[in-house]
Amino acid sequence: xxxxxxQLEVQDACGWALLxxxxxxxxxxxxxxxxxxxxxxxxxxxxxxxxxxxxxVHHAAETMTMANNFRAxxxxxxxxxVLEAFxxxxxxxxxxxxxxxxxxxxTAVVWQHCDVDWRLPWLERFVFIGAAAHRIHxxxxxxxxxxxxxxxxxxxWLFGTLASDPxxxxxxxxxxxxxxxxxxxxxxxxSVEAVELRTLWRAALSVF
Numbered sequence: 505x506x507x508x509x510x511q512l513e514v515q516d517a518c519g520w521a522l523l524x525x526x527x528x529x530x531x532x533x534x535x536x537x538x539x540x541x542x543x544x545x546x547x548x549x550x551x552x553x554x555x556x557x558x559x560x561v562h563h564a565a566e567t568m569t570m571a572n573n574f575r576a577x578x579x580x581x582x583x584x585x586v587l588e589a590f591x592x593x594x595x596x597x598x599x600x601x602x603x604x605x606x607x608x609x610x611t612a613v614v615w616q617h618c619d620v621d622w623r624l625p626w627l628e629r630f631v632f633i634g635a636a637a638h639r640i641h642x643x644x645x646x647x648x649x650x651x652x653x654x655x656x657x658x659x660x661w662l663f664g665t666l667a668s669d670p671x672x673x674x675x676x677x678x679x680x681x682x683x684x685x686x687x688x689x690x691x692x693x694x695s696v697e698a699v700e701l702r703t704l705w706r707a708a709l710s711v712f
Contacts, residue, residue, distance in 0.1 A: 513593075524596035531597045535605045536656070538591040543609070544654035544663075546584045551650050555580075557703050566678040568619040568639055609655050616655075621673055630657055636672040643675035 523531055550559035562576040592602040615622070616638035628634035633641075633652050641652040651667035652660055660666035669675060
């Protein structure tokens with residue numbers, strides 16, 4: 505619903521609807537590439553010094569489960585959701601296509617957080633970042649911190665962030681930060697916001 509409303513607002517305000525009359529197949533392809541690129545870019549941004557403290561809530565989980573996909577600060581969910589919807593809306597892609605995209609990618613990101621080796625070598629090597637690759641992303645191994653950021657393998661391959669490990673399911677996951685997993689969820693959400701604001705303030709001072 506939010507995506508549909510956003511599409512109408514964008515078209516009314518900017519007149520953007522480049523693919524409104526395009527064939528359905530073209531809209532589907534465009535949405536998957538545009539939406540997944542925005543997902544990759546937003547995820548990369550969350551791993552920068554500016555936003556890492558608030559994204560750390562997600563990475564602090566010490567076991568991989570499907571529920572980990574939803575263990576994230578509300579701010580990160582909101583920002584990424586709006587940006588992904590905006591990509592399709594700006595192109596004039598039909599709302600049904602956007603909903604189909606969200607259904608497929610929503611399933612994919614839940615799959616990414618499973619602690620299960622699905623053994624789908626072709627699919628996980630050439631199409632989707634699967635559970636094995638995303639576990640590498642969540643590992644405590646420093647060289648893997650900024651790898652396997654996307655949904656589609658293509659973007660990580662293109663930008664040089666694709667990584668593999670001979671034993672991904674043996675990697676320890678989580679973050680080395682005593683502020684996490686030691687108190688209630690509400691307290692932790694508030695505390696990370698304070699840390700994030702201090703980080704942004706220091707970054708602003710360094711610029712000016």
